[in-house]
Amino acid sequence: ADIEFWYGNTGNVETAIKAQCDAFNAAQSEHRVTCVGQGSYEVGMQKAIAAYRAKNHPVLIQFFDAGTLDLLLSGAVVPVQDVLPDVNWNNYIAGARSYYETSNGKLYSQPYNSSTLLFYTNKTELEKAGISKTPVTWEEIIEAARKLKAAGHACPFVTDGDTWRVLEQFSARHGLPIASKHNGYDGLDAEYVFNTTFAAKHLANLVEWRKEGLVKLNADTKAGNYTAAFNAGECAMMEGSSGSYAASAKAFEGKYEITVGMAPMYQGYERHNTFVGGASIYIMKGHDKAEIEGAKAFLDFLRRPQQQMFFTAATGYVPVTNDVLDVIAESGEADSPKYATAAIGIESMNQPRTPDTRGIRLGFYVQFREVFMEETQKAFAGQQTMQVALDSAKKRGDELLRRFEQTYKGAKLP
Amino acid sequence: MNAIDTAIRAAAADIKLIGVTKAYDAQTVVIPPMDVELRAGEFTVVLGPSGCGKSTLLQMIAGLERVSDGKIMVGGREVQDLEPKRRGCAMVFQNYALYPHMTVFENMAYSLKVAGVRKAERAARVAAVARMLALSDYLTRKPGQLSGGQRQRVAIGRAIVREPNVLLFDEPLSNLDAQLRHDMRVELSELHRRIGATSIFVTHDQVEAMTLADRILILNKGRIEQFDTPKAIYHHPASVFVAKFIGAPPMNILPVTGDGSVLRLADGQIVAEARLTGSYQLGIRPEDIVVGIKADGHAVRAVLRFREDLGSHSVLAADLAGSVIRIATPFGADLINQSELFLNLPAARLHLFDAETGRAICGAFAAQ
Amino acid sequence: MNAIDTAIRAAAADIKLIGVTKAYDAQTVVIPPMDVELRAGEFTVVLGPSGCGKSTLLQMIAGLERVSDGKIMVGGREVQDLEPKRRGCAMVFQNYALYPHMTVFENMAYSLKVAGVRKAERAARVAAVARMLALSDYLTRKPGQLSGGQRQRVAIGRAIVREPNVLLFDEPLSNLDAQLRHDMRVELSELHRRIGATSIFVTHDQVEAMTLADRILILNKGRIEQFDTPKAIYHHPASVFVAKFIGAPPMNILPVTGDGSVLRLADGQIVAEARLTGSYQLGIRPEDIVVGIKADGHAVRAVLRFREDLGSHSVLAADLAGSVIRIATPFGADLINQSELFLNLPAARLHLFDAETGRAICGAFAAQ
Amino acid sequence: MVENARSLNIIASLILVVGMIYILGPLYLTLSTASQSYEFMLRNGLAWYPGDQLLANMASIFTETRIPIQMLNSMVVAFSNAAATCVLSFLSAYAIVYFRIRWAGVVFALILATIMLPLDIRVITTYQVASNIFSPLNAVLDATGLNGLIARIFGTPVQLELSVLNTHFGLVAPLVAHGTGTFLFRQFFLTLPKDLFKAARMDGAGPTRFLFDILLPLSRTSFAALFVLTFLSGWTQYLWPLVGASTPDMQTAVVGLARLVPDSEGQVPDFPMIMAGAVIVSIIPLAMIALLQRYLVQGLVLSEK
């Protein structure tokens, strides 16, 4: 059958997606997929909403992590696990799986372009400042940062303070809840708790460290952006998505040496899994059997290790099924920079999990991310203390949750 | 003139205004209810002081201003709600209103084009009119490149080239020199005779009014003071207003009192015999006064104040019984200021008006 | 008028044009090199046919059109490159050019405001001028709500309220009725006397020219035909052009030939004695012709064609030796068409012009 | 202008110089960035000085993207947007100003209200309408119960369906539904001397002739200005063409250009290439400006009396 797949990515990711579509169409003749780029996740989602209401929506739609709950409750999608019951879904690494599955463990969407948070250093610069061991804990990072600063380095550590990085991934790997009810997995009546966890302390630390000149934000850098600042050698360390690797490596080529590792922990905290970032693919309701068959075939195709490897190599996203690592190992290219983040990314997502590190299942979550950014930025700018910022972010976030709850009154979380 | 001659003659139409009123807003009632009838083919000149409503009247007939009340009939049809183009009027605007983006030729040819006249005929008719208006050299210019008088002539050409049923002229000659004015007057008069359109011509020039009009309509603050032939207007003005308005210099108006047998000036001098009692206003035209140096018969005594020499004649201004009186005379050149004048006011040339209403009183001197 | 009276008197300035030329483009030379001098405080009236360059001349003096060549001196200063506001002129535009966004009051007060005149004085001066122009009731209106004549008066008011050194009027009275024109004439004349500004006044109205002018400048196609006092212009026209241009109806021009002792008309009738030979043009004003019914003395025979009755006098048109001759007469009323007329052409009133150049030949009849 | 005021002219020139620098500064940066290499940019960020990679970057736009082809779509969208906006705005302003209609004020207000909410924030619901432009009609039929009636008589209710998504009409129509043009023409008409209208009516011109013979020629400047401005805004539209077109061959160049910016974290956009794309995409609008500039602001000197 002829089916449509809507995706939101642009740039080189889009190029890779298109290549996969073409490959699928070339590989068999039974189905034909038309991959339609929507320019962004938001536009794709909005169009899907409008199209669904007008009943001309596609079979497959890709959507990003933070919108998972919206789709789960939409009534517009069918769980992939229901449509493709025979697939060995357990092959998916736990960190990726848990984010997109229901509270009773049924995978709703097929993880697609996946990323997670990693820690990057400019080894050359660190060595110049006399730091030979790559730091792995925040304590080590700050110590290194002080050394760098003493050595005259203007920007020891850089971040953008993004919610995903400084709150979600931090809480996850430290095993801290963001909201009650296991981040909402157990019901829409969850409430935010991050302002009371160790995350609040970490964020307050960031403020202090920034004052000390150890941590820089986007706006504090010449480049105006944390990855660009890191890539240009302006900043020596950063926490960034696995997707950053390719560009950084390219920028460093012949000039600096790069290291990449799992995101830093505070001493005394047990490491848990990081969340999966990026997006997954959903099957939309209201299509006939032939189209569903097409969708299944395409999803099967994307799941193939070769396809995942291709995608990883082309984009820097990490593979999310366990078998892929084996295939990479067999391919003999395991040390290639193409796959540099694959192993470490999977390792990070495969760390021990708790009910609080499965993922995020909170209503109007995208709006909450904005609220969080807004409030913490004010704290960084010195307009309020971090605790006040977090408290009001919690308050505003809870309001969003309550309204969401009201909007979906009677709906049951799958 | 061939092209014009061969054009279909428009049927002249009579124009009737019944209770026509115009108010821009509650305060500015420009024209109180007006009733008037213009005969088909007649040439009416509208005269009146600045701002009395002449242009407004024309625009209402043309359909460019709405009437606030009343009916306008053209050729028996009620037109006050009709569009301008259905009324068969052409108009020369006081401010020309030429199309800035069209050449002189296009300006003049436009109405013909709209009427669907063929190109060749259009060219011929415009050429003929342009010749008549001495505009042939300017046909390719745009209005912005013309002098005031030239623009005005284009405005005239634009109206007459159509040879419509009704021709409305709003001070069409005001910016032309005497010579051209004279020529244009003759041409317009000729044109009127030829196409026979009912014409209404607003002017402030009395010579124009006198020579062109079949009848003159005199307006004062939107009210009709008199509507009659030029001769009647001149010789039998219906009111002081008309009397003073027509004639240059205007008619002299003197307050008089009647004692039942004679009329006396303010200083007691007798000016005429009349069986009237009470206060009146006596009118006499400057050119009707006969000047002498010696007192004889009914002559009244006046003191010469000053003299204006106008080439063809002189105008004397003299004090008569406390009023200034003007006398037109061909030989004023020989008189000296401050000298005494003896003025003969021929009874046949005297006009009498009610002191209050200003309306003429007829037959006062009929006996003589 | 107090406010005006107490205003500082502007110093009148003489105006000199030296070789001033204006060409809009290579083909349209509107004014060929012109030299003329206007005395300080003088009132000059510019007369000329439509399109002869009157407005252009004014605009060049005002600094609104650039001169193509030559110099303009105002009060001894060379001004042709100065900004208009430095020239101390005020001007009444032929097309009014009122500010559409300002009320009548604001229009008139604007130049005072620019000049920094205090508010109270501004109000007083405008009020005075408005009264003089009968505009007091319209001060709060915008130009769009005025009649043509009212707009024109605002334009006048705007210029005179400043009492400048030089006053330029471009047909300022063309849209006013006779009465108002007359009043305005008197007012302007009075004003001129009072503020003594050097004034240039473009008009096409001869009465205006005659009554207002110290000297009249007659333009023809941008060239000066004559520049002299009204009397001189009227009585001693320097050319056929001037002779025909001034006077209404215009001077009669008849072709004559001289045989060394007398001048004869085309049909051989003798009109005057003169020791000249060759072809000439003979001029006589309509009002200088004496009409008789019987032949006597030097009278020439003419056939009456038609008669225009103008109220104050009649104009006869008659055939004389193949030309049309116009006669102004106070008692034409009694003559019948086609009747024979005997015309006496007094030698003292005859004008002789060169047949080719049209320039006047002086002293031809001096002997008489 | 009446006189040569040197001082004023110098000040005016200075103002224009400053204004042009203000305008050209960002454009220069676009160009200088477009002439750097990606590697250079990765290491140094944007640069104030130009490099030598302009042609290479432009070449890769031609070889690696569909932008050159998408410019054809942009052309169609921009041109139809400009043409339709000009014509429809002109006609509606004409009706509002020159006809004695009681509802003129209401219609004008209704049209003007469209300037108050950008397409950007009603794009979702607009998309729904575009996906079936008969949906409002259907809804009205449903809501009024008419459809029930129809269903009873004809067996089935009326459910018309016509999607204009992914069509040129669909791309253009929502852009045209905007009041700026009508407002602009209305303001212009209000400044025309009333007597011109009267004169034309005296000359026998009816609504059509007045429109074509008088109003249109006199409006040439406004027309040109509006045309250029709507062309340009049509050309640079982003969100609606992105949403309204789903296949790459319906997409416009600006959408194509924006696609060059990667969405995912840490991917540093290839700004040199993007800027090179911006330069290429801007060529046609700039040519358009240069071409029509003459008409843009040519004053129409109305000769009054």
Add this chain to the structure above:
Amino acid sequence: MSSDSTLFSNRWLPVLLVAPMMLLIVLFFYVPIFQAFYWSFFLERPFGGGSEFVGLDNFARVLADPEFWKAGWRTIIFMVTASSLAVLVPLILAVAADRKIRLSLPARNVLVWPKGVAGASIGVVFAFIFNPFVGILAPLNSIFPGIWAPGINGTDAFITLIAAHVWGGIPFNFVILLAGLQSIPRTMHQAAAMDGAGPWRRIFDVQLPLIMPQLFLTLVLEFTESVTSAFALIDTITNGGPGGATTLLVYKIYMDGFSGYDLSGASTQTAILMVFVIILTAAQFIFLGRRVDYER
């Protein structure tokens, strides 16, 4: 046209003339807007189904939300500053370009360019220009560290936005205003020159009043424009930050509705914004519109 003068009196022709425009506007403006307004009375799920009527609850909530009011205030401040600058700057440029000087021709060309340059590149460029370390204000920063920090200081971010907004607003307003200036009859300048007004004075006494219709047009459009189209700039330059300092209402609406799928919240804010802008525009028409009417 004054209401009393005779206009065309056809009955159906004007209907025909406005019909195409009205049809498009109803279809692509009013129907979508109606939809949005409708949602503002519901708690609407993005994919439909189970939407719940809540009456004026949404309005009550939005109006009680301090964030909404903050965004509203920012919108007003932006509106006033940005729109007046976006009219003033082109106005000054237009008055300058209206003079017959050599630069006027190239300026008429160049000043229209921003309109033709795709937005995708401009946000980045402006961010760079105002970058505190390498942008044009960097020297200032090296003297007074931290004085210019649009990434941290809300006011600085605001200024950056305004500069970009004015930059993008120049072409339209410049063209319209210059066209207006150019169509002022020459005799108006002449008359004023005769009245003793020099070129400076004429700008204020003659030129500006006479281009009132155009000025009014740009002002009205700019007012709404600054409310609405600042969106694209915020999206590319500041993302509403820092700390929400540049989150204007439109951006908030867009983010809530478009990214956050909060259709009801966004619709409610849309409705309120629309009412606000309508009141503002109506006020402009009432207070300014009447004053610009004069007859030439």
